[in-house]
Structure formats: structure tokens, C-alpha cells
Amino acid sequence: MTRSADTHRSGRRPGNSGARDEILSVAREMFATNGFDKTTIRGIAGRAAVDPALVHHYFGTKLDLFTESIALPVDPREVLAPVYAAPLDELGHALATALLGVWDSPHRDRVVAMFRAQISGDDTGLIRTFLLDVALEPLLKKIDRPAGTGRLRGELVATQMAGVMLVRYILALEPLASLPSKQFVDMIAPTLQHYLTGELPEVDDSVPHQAP
Amino acid sequence: MTRSADTHRSGRRPGNSGARDEILSVAREMFATNGFDKTTIRGIAGRAAVDPALVHHYFGTKLDLFTESIALPVDPREVLAPVYAAPLDELGHALATALLGVWDSPHRDRVVAMFRAQISGDDTGLIRTFLLDVALEPLLKKIDRPAGTGRLRGELVATQMAGVMLVRYILALEPLASLPSKQFVDMIAPTLQHYLTGELPEVDDSVPHQAP
Numbered sequence: 001m002t003r004s005a006d007t008h009r010s011g012r013r014p015g016n017s018g019a020r021d022e023i024l025s026v027a028r029e030m031f032a033t034n035g036f037d038k039t040t041i042r043g044i045a046g047r048a049a050v051d052p053a054l055v056h057h058y059f060g061t062k063l064d065l066f067t068e069s070i071a072l073p074v075d076p077r078e079v080l081a082p083v084y085a086a087p088l089d090e091l092g093h094a095l096a097t098a099l100l101g102v103w104d105s106p107h108r109d110r111v112v113a114m115f116r117a118q119i120s121g122d123d124t125g126l127i128r129t130f131l132l133d134v135a136l137e138p139l140l141k142k143i144d145r146p147a148g149t150g151r152l153r154g155e156l157v158a159t160q161m162a163g164v165m166l167v168r169y170i171l172a173l174e175p176l177a178s179l180p181s182k183q184f185v186d187m188i189a190p191t192l193q194h195y196l197t198g199e200l201p202e203v204d205d206s207v208p209h210q211a212p
Numbered sequence: 213m214t215r216s217a218d219t220h221r222s223g224r225r226p227g228n229s230g231a232r233d234e235i236l237s238v239a240r241e242m243f244a245t246n247g248f249d250k251t252t253i254r255g256i257a258g259r260a261a262v263d264p265a266l267v268h269h270y271f272g273t274k275l276d277l278f279t280e281s282i283a284l285p286v287d288p289r290e291v292l293a294p295v296y297a298a299p300l301d302e303l304g305h306a307l308a309t310a311l312l313g314v315w316d317s318p319h320r321d322r323v324v325a326m327f328r329a330q331i332s333g334d335d336t337g338l339i340r341t342f343l344l345d346v347a348l349e350p351l352l353k354k355i356d357r358p359a360g361t362g363r364l365r366g367e368l369v370a371t372q373m374a375g376v377m378l379v380r381y382i383l384a385l386e387p388l389a390s391l392p393s394k395q396f397v398d399m400i401a402p403t404l405q406h407y408l409t410g411e412l413p414e415v416d417d418s419v420p421h422q423a424p
Contacts, residue, residue, distance in 0.1 A: 120332030124383050132385065155379055155388040156399065163375025167367055171336050173344065176367040186413035187368065191403050201398040 020058050023048045028069045032125025036066060036133035066134060070118065070126050073110040074102055076135050084138045091143070092193025096185040099161060103169060104181045112169050131158050143196050156195035160188060232270050235260045240281045244337025248278060248345035278346060282330065282338050285322040286314055288347050296350045303355070304405025308397040311373060315381060316393045324381050343370050355408050368407035372400060 026048045030039045041062055045052040059065040067075055077084075079098055086094035103111060118127035136154040144150030168177050168184070176184070238260045242251045253274055257264040271277040279287055289296075291310055298306035315323060330339035348366040356362030380389050380396070391399070 116332065119378060119382060120328065128383055128385065131383070152387050152391075155385045158383075158385065159375035159379045159388075159400070160372060160403070161375065162378045163371035163373065166331060166374045166378070167371045170331060171340055171343070173340065173367045173370065175364050176371075179364075183413060188371070190406070191372070194402070201395060 019048070019050055019054065023050060023055055023058060023065075024069060027065050028126060031066055031069055031129050032123055035129050036062075036137075041065070063134070066130075070130055071110070071114045073107045076130070077138065080135060080138070084142075088142065088197055089193070091139075091196045092191070093185065093189040095157065095161075095192050095196075096189045099164075100181045100185055103165070108169065112165070115165050116170065145197070149200060152200070153195055153197075156200075157192055160191050160195065164188065231260070231262055231266065235262060235267055235270060235277075236281060239277050240338060243278055243281055243341050244335055247341050248274075248349075253277070275346070278342075282342055283322070283326045285319045288342070289350065292347060292350070296354075300354065300409055301405070303351075303408045304403070305397065305401040307369065307373075307404050307408075308401045311376075312393045312397055315377070320381065324377070327377050328382065357409070361412060364412070365407055365409075369404055372403050372407065376400065 023044060027039070027044050030044055030047070039062070041055050042052050044065075045055050048055075055065065059068055063075065063077060079102055080095075083091065083094045083098050102108075115127075118124065118130075132151075132154070136151075136158075139154065140150045142150075143153045167173050171177075179187070235256060239251070239256050242256055242259070251274070253267050254264050256277075257267050260267075267277065271280055275287065275289060291314055292307075295303065295306045295310050314320075327339075330336065330342075344363075344366070348363075348370075351366065352362045355365045379385050383389075388396070
């Protein structure tokens with residue numbers, strides 16, 4: 001689960017931290033602005049004026065580079081692998097278990113720091129790319145029933161889990177913050193399951209206006 | 213719904229903004245540290261070295277002063293009055309309606325700004341006091357069934373609504389952000405109702421330890 005970037009970093013030649021930082025800075029900007037799929041290693045290398053091979057050398061794959069860009073201590077798709085593989089009627093429980101497994105682990109502080117940094121900055125593009133393109137994307141086909149509802153379902157899940165991050169870890173409201181992982185998972189799993197596969201009130205697509 | 217502080221402010225004598233700012237600064241610190249109930253106008257006045265009457269003159273009641281301390285554009289207990297008065301089986305819908313009524317109103321920007329400021333600072337005491345002592349307190353008796361579960365229920369509700377604030381207003385993920393208020397209320401009301409009055413997995417009180 002630990003990211004591979006540290007090994008890359010330790011292997012770099014001295015004096016090249018400038019190029020490394022420049023790649024990371026360009027990557028953050030491009031992932032935030034263009035999303036994950038439309039951002040390429042080649043494009044990042046071009047803007048950072050380095051060879052694409054150097055990007056791979058420092059950071060590994062595009063997903064490794066994204067993970068480093070957003071300062072995550074774990075590979076999100078590795079964490080979520082059991083969720084992508086879970087049967088439909090166990091998705092909610094699998095998702096809560098996977099996320100709490102990281103959030104209640106020694107990685108907690110770094111995950112919380114990443115979350116706070118991303119939501120308090122002016123540009124929330126990076127965490128949007130993370131939620132929609134990286135974390136949710138492999139799950140989309142599975143939960144897109146009826147067709148067209150998948151993304152909204154994923155975003156409803158995001159409302160529940162973002163709030164858990166805030167109330168359990170940042171505000172640390174008791175008794176909720178001290179509930180053992182397993183009990184807390186059981187409390188929120190039904191909500192996630194409902195958002196992922198339950199019946200949603202009909203959405204009127206003919207009036208997609210922003211509420212006043 | 214508009215707070216009364218502006219009228220107090222316009223009535224003050226020129227040259228006294230120092231005392232007014234000092235009162236507000238002391239109030240923020242005491243509300244954050246001691247909560248709402250244990251903080252008194254008299255105590256704030258004492259620490260700010262002014263007469264309690266001056267605090268009332270500038271800010272009105274203790275709740276008015278709190279509302280100003282946390283920079284809320286509306287009186288939270290006025291907003292939540294329909295929730296406190298709602299029948300048990302309509303609590304979830306009443307709560308979602310009351311909150312979205314403000315969040316989707318012209319007050320939105322100030323509420324979002326308050327929320328961002330409070331969660332990104334080092335001291336989250338003020339928003340904890342707000343959630344637990346000010347917003348939740350009048351509802352506690354009603355949802356404390358079985359006895360002892362009320363506060364946890366309120367905090368579960370806070371996880372859902374804090375996440376809505378983040379995903380719908382701060383990250384503004386589409387299509388969720390543009391769903392009309394009423395449709396969005398219908399989507400989250402069942403979750404709130406479940407947390408407020410539904411059956412929760414049993415909490416093992418004998419092991420109230422912080423997860424590792």
C-alpha cells in the first residue's frame with residue numbers, strides 16, 4: 001500500500017531536485033485543470049521541459065505521479081480494489097471498510113492533512129480530479145443503474161464520506177470519533193449502499209438549473 | 213432571519229470599535245474553549261474589561277453574539293425552529309429543507325465562507341460549539357431514543373450535512389451541485405431520518421477507545 005515514489009526519490013542523482021519539483025508542480029496544475037485521463041506523462045514532460053523517461057524515473061506510472069501530486073500516502077486504486085471487486089449488494093460495506101481501513105490506520109494524519117490542504121485552498125481541481133476520475137471512475141459502470149445515475153450516485157457517496165472525514169477526524173466530535181472502526185462501518189454502510197444501488201427520487205433532467 | 217447585530221453596530225458611538233472588536237475576540241475564544249452554555253456575557257465582559265451592558269448594547273443576546281462570533285448571516289435557532297417543532301417521523305425532511313433553504317439562498321456565500329474558515333483554521337472549537345451546543349442541543353431530547361444515543365445521532369447527521377456543504381457548495385461536483393433544492397432534499401432526507409430515529413447498530417460502550 002505504501003507508494004513507490006520514495007524509492008524513486010532515493011535513486012535520483014543529487015542536484016536534480018529542481019527538475020523533480022518542476023515536474024510535480026506542472027503535474028498538479030495539469031491534473032487539476034484537465035482531469036486525470038486527459039493529462040499525459042508526455043504532456044507534463046513537455047511543459048516541464050524534461051524527457052518523459054525522467055518523469056517515469058522519478059515517479060513511476062501516471063497514477064503514482066497523481067498520488068504523489070496530491071500527497072496521498074497510499075495508492076487509492078489499491079485501497080479501493082476490494083470495492084471494485086465486491087458484489088453489488090455488498091458495495092456499501094466494502095467501501096466503508098476500505099476507506100476506514102486507511103483512515104483509522106497510521107496513514108491517518110497524512111490523509112487528513114491532504115484533505116484539509118485540498119479543501120482550504122482556492123483551487124479544488126486536484127481533489128475533484130481525485131474523487132471523480134481516480135477513485136470513482138472504475139466503479140462507475142457498476143453503479144450506473146438505471147443508466148445515467150452513476151455519477152450522481154458516486155457524488156452522493158462523496159457527501160457521506162467527506163462528512164465522515166470532517167466530523168470523525170478533523171472536528172473529532174465524541175462519541176463518534178472514538179467508535180471502533182467496525183462499529184462505525186456498520187453505521188454508515190447502509191447509507192452508502194442506498195446511494196450506490198438504492199432507488200433515488202426521480203431527477204428532472206429537463207431543469208438542470210443551479211438553484212438560486 | 214437576518215441577524216440583529218447590524219442595527220446594534222450602526223448605533224454605536226464612534227471611536228469604540230476597539231472595545232467592540234475586543235469583545236468579539238474574547239467571545240470567539242471563550243465560546244470555542246468552553247462551549248455555549250458555560251460562556252456568559254458577564255464572563256466575556258470581565259475579560260474584555262467592559263461593562264456587560266455594553267456587550268448587550270453592541271450584540272444583543274448571547275445567541276446573537278455567538279452568531280456574530282462565527283460570522284453567520286442568519287440566526288441558526290430561527291432557521292432550525294421548524295425542525296425542533298416537526299413530528300418525529302418528519303425530522304429528516306424538515307432538517308434537510310431548513311438547511312438547504314439557507315444554503316440555496318442568497319446567504320449561501322457567507323455560510324460557505326464561515327464553514328471554510330472554521331474548518332481550515334487550527335482551532336475548530338467554534339464550529340464544534342456551534343454544531344453541538346447551538347444547533348443540536350434543542351433537538352437532543354427528541355432524538356435521544358434509546359436513551360444515550362442522541363448525541364451520536366446528531367453527529368451522524370453532521371457527517372451527512374458537512375459532506376453536502378463540501379461536495380455541493382465547495383467542490384460543486386456536477387450533476388449534484390445543480391440539482392434543484394427540492395429534489396436534493398428528497399435524496400438526503402431518508403439518510404437523515406435514519407440517523408435521527410432509525411435503528412443503529414449496537415454500540416459497545418465498554419470499549420470506548422480511539423481506533424488505532
